[in-house]
Amino acid sequence: xxxxxxxxxxxxxxxxxxxxxxxxxxxxxxxxxxxxxxxxxxxxxxxxxxxxxxxxxxxxxxxxxxxxxxxxxxxxxxxxxxxxxxxxxxxxxxxxxxxxxxxxxxxxxxxxxxxxxxxxxxxxxxxxxxxxxxxxxxxxxxxxxxxxxxxxxxxxxxxxxxxxxxxxxxxxxxxxxxxxxxxxxxxxxxxxxxxxxxxxxxxxxxxxxxxxxxxxxxxxxxxxxxxxxxxxxxxxxxxxxxxxxxxxxxxxxxxxxxxxxxxx
DNA sequence: ATCGGTACCTGCACGC
DNA sequence: TGCGTGCAGGTACCGA
Numbered sequence: 001x002x003x004x005x006x007x008x009x010x011x012x013x014x015x016x017x018x019x020x021x022x023x024x025x026x027x028x029x030x031x032x033x034x035x036x037x038x039x040x041x042x043x044x045x046x047x048x049x050x051x052x053x054x055x056x057x058x059x060x061x062x063x064x065x066x067x068x069x070x071x072x073x074x075x076x077x078x079x080x081x082x083x084x085x086x087x088x089x090x091x092x093x094x095x096x097x098x099x100x101x102x103x104x105x106x107x108x109x110x111x112x113x114x115x116x117x118x119x120x121x122x123x124x125x126x127x128x129x130x131x132x133x134x135x136x137x138x139x140x141x142x143x144x145x146x147x148x149x150x151x152x153x154x155x156x157x158x159x160x161x162x163x164x165x166x167x168x169x170x171x172x173x174x175x176x177x178x179x180x181x182x183x184x185x186x187x188x189x190x191x192x193x194x195x196x197x198x199x200x201x202x203x204x205x206x207x208x209x210x211x212x213x214x215x216x217x218x219x220x221x222x223x224x225x226x227x228x229x230x231x232x233x234x235x236x237x238x239x240x241x242x243x244x245x246x247x248x249x250x251x252x253x254x255x256x257x258x259x260x261x262x263x264x
Numbered sequence: 265a266t267c268g269g270t271a272c273c274t275g276c277a278c279g280c
Numbered sequence: 281t282g283c284g285t286g287c288a289g290g291t292a293c294c295g296a
Contacts, residue, residue: 074290211289
């Protein structure tokens with residue numbers, strides 16, 4: 001579930017871990033471990049102190065100073081929890097000099113990896129949507145022929161936007177999800193750029209969207225789902241014009257839009 | 265180089 | 281009650 005606002009909320013909720021030492025780490029459900037066996041990973045982490053915790057798009061990068069980087073992606077159902085019970089879907093247990101951090105992930109689409117250098121997959125991502133300039137945004141937009149919804153999901157275009165915020169931003173900008181990215185004209189690029197910023201900023205302030213089970217590391221739910229205007233509202237009336245919200249597939253993902261407010 | 269489709273995994277809601 | 285189907289915040293990888 002976690003997109004940029006949810007991951008940002010999680011990162012803020014584990015800020016207290018900076019300065020803590022990892023005493024030991026234990027892994028089960030090895031699917032989430034990338035490149036490396038659990039013993040090697042545990043050995044790389046043991047005794048290291050958390051120097052900083054940063055978010056890059058949907059990635060959480062925990063710097064261990066000279067000890068490299070612990071890189072965590074929450075996938076669809078990943079959770080980081082400060083304390084709590086070890087359950088059926090707990091795949092990582094980080095014991096700290098004070099407290100414990102658990103990695104839970106029902107669908108196991110998330111990942112945990114260690115890297116000595118700054119991780120290449122993170123370095124390859126596009127810019128942060130809240131930091132990039134409108135000029136860079138439009139330059140990049142014009143080079144891409146794909147449909148705008150698919151482009152917003154592409155992490156090399158902008159990092160951190162997922163299915164919820166792509167749909168919500170397109171609605172606010174009045175742009176149809178199937179519109180060609182390179183052919184967006186007039187005021188539309190500007191409207192989209194502003195809509196992305198507004199949606200993400202508001203969602204972060206709301207602690208993210210809790211659709212079914214998302215919570216931050218303290219177990220707190222977000223409440224931006226109460227302000228979704230199109231996402232998972234197919235068949236319901238548009239809050240602007242009353243038309244029925246429709247759902248189409250784009251890049252194999254559900255895309256929700258108002259056929260009247262978002263013309264092709 | 266880009267793009268679209270598929271695979272990965274578990275749980276839930278729905279209709280029969 | 282059970283069974284089949286479709287759907288769910290994600291990315292990686294394949295061939296065209």
